[in-house]
Amino acid sequence: MPIIDSIKEWKNKRRAVILVHNYQPGEIQDIADFLGDSLDLSRRAASTDADVIVFCGVHFMAETAYILSPQKKILLPDPNAGCPLADTITVDQLRKLKSENPGAKVVCYVNTSAAIKAESDVCCTSQNAVEIVRRLGGAPVIFIPDCNLGDYVSRQLGKDLVLHPGSCPTHDNVLVKEVLDVKSRYPDAVLMAHPECHRDVLKLCDFVGGTSAMLKFARETKARTIIVGTEKGIIYRLKKENPDKEFIPASEKLVCRNMKLVTLEKVQNALVNMDCEVRVPEDIRTKALGAIQAMLA
Numbered sequence: 001m002p003i004i005d006s007i008k009e010w011k012n013k014r015r016a017v018i019l020v021h022n023y024q025p026g027e028i029q030d031i032a033d034f035l036g037d038s039l040d041l042s043r044r045a046a047s048t049d050a051d052v053i054v055f056c057g058v059h060f061m062a063e064t065a066y067i068l069s070p071q072k073k074i075l076l077p078d079p080n081a082g083c084p085l086a087d088t089i090t091v092d093q094l095r096k097l098k099s100e101n102p103g104a105k106v107v108c109y110v111n112t113s114a115a116i117k118a119e120s121d122v123c124c125t126s127q128n129a130v131e132i133v134r135r136l137g138g139a140p141v142i143f144i145p146d147c148n149l150g151d152y153v154s155r156q157l158g159k160d161l162v163l164h165p166g167s168c169p170t171h172d173n174v175l176v177k178e179v180l181d182v183k184s185r186y187p188d189a190v191l192m193a194h195p196e197c198h199r200d201v202l203k204l205c206d207f208v209g210g211t212s213a214m215l216k217f218a219r220e221t222k223a224r225t226i227i228v229g230t231e232k233g234i235i236y237r238l239k240k241e242n243p244d245k246e247f248i249p250a251s252e253k254l255v256c257r258n259m260k261l262v263t264l265e266k267v268q269n270a271l272v273n274m275d276c277e278v279r280v281p282e283d284i285r286t287k288a289l290g291a292i293q294a295m296l297a
C-alpha cells in the first residue's frame, strides 16, 4: 500500500490529527490536517477533539501541545527535532535575570522549553510578540530568549526591554551582504523576513513578520518576485498558494536541520508504534500552562 494511504488508514484507526509547521518539507505539508505557524498550531492543538496529535515540527511545539492537552497523546515523529534557540537559555540563567530585575514581567517566546515557560509570566509567538508586550503597559519586561525578536519588539514599541543573548542560528546567520546581493539580482523584488533575523537585515525589508504574516503579505502584494528571509521550507507553501509569483530565498543558508528531520516513514512509524510521545512533568506543565493561557486569553 502506498505510504500516504497507510498514514491515512493509521490516522483514522488512532483517531489522530496531523499538525504541520510551515517550515516542514513539502511532502509533510501535503499530509497536514492543519498547516500553520506556531500560534495557530497551539490553538489547533487545544481545540481538536482527536485522541492523538502527530506534531510535525520541533520539540517545543509538541511540548506546547501537551501542556494545553495532557489528555491527548502528542507524538513527535523524530524525537531529535530540537530548537537551538530554545536551548540558549537555562532555568538558572532566567532566575538570575529575574533576581537582577525585581518586579519585571517575563515574556518568553514560544521557542522555549516547558521549564522556562513555567518560570515566565506570559508566552508569545512572532505573530503576537508586539501585542503581548504592549499589553503589559509600563511594567519593565524581560524578553527571552531571542534578542533579535526582542530588539524588533523594543523598536516597534519604543520601549527598552531586558534581553538575553539568544538567537536562532538559521535566521541570525543571514548576512546583509548576501541579502544585498540577492536584491541586486532581482531589482523589482520585494523583501520579507522573519523578526528572528538581525536588525540590519530587517532594515532592508519591505515587510517583517512571522510565517503566517509573510504568507498573507505574499498573497496581497502586487510584486511578482518576493525574496524570502525565513526558513526555506515555507517556499513550498508560498509557491502552491501563489503559482504566478516567484520566490527567492534571501540566503541559501536558510535551512533548519531540525525541521527537516520529519519524513513520511517517521510519521507512519509514529502512528503505528506510538512510541515517540512528548510529555511534561505535571508540576512544570501546570505552571507553563499559566504563561500559555495568558497569551491565548
Ligand code: 13P
Residues within 6 Å of the ligand: 022, 036, 037, 038, 039, 111, 125, 126, 127, 168, 194, 196, 209, 210, 211, 212
Ligand atoms: P512562526 O511562529 O512565525 O511560525 O515561527 C516559528 C519559528 O520557529 C521561527 O523560527
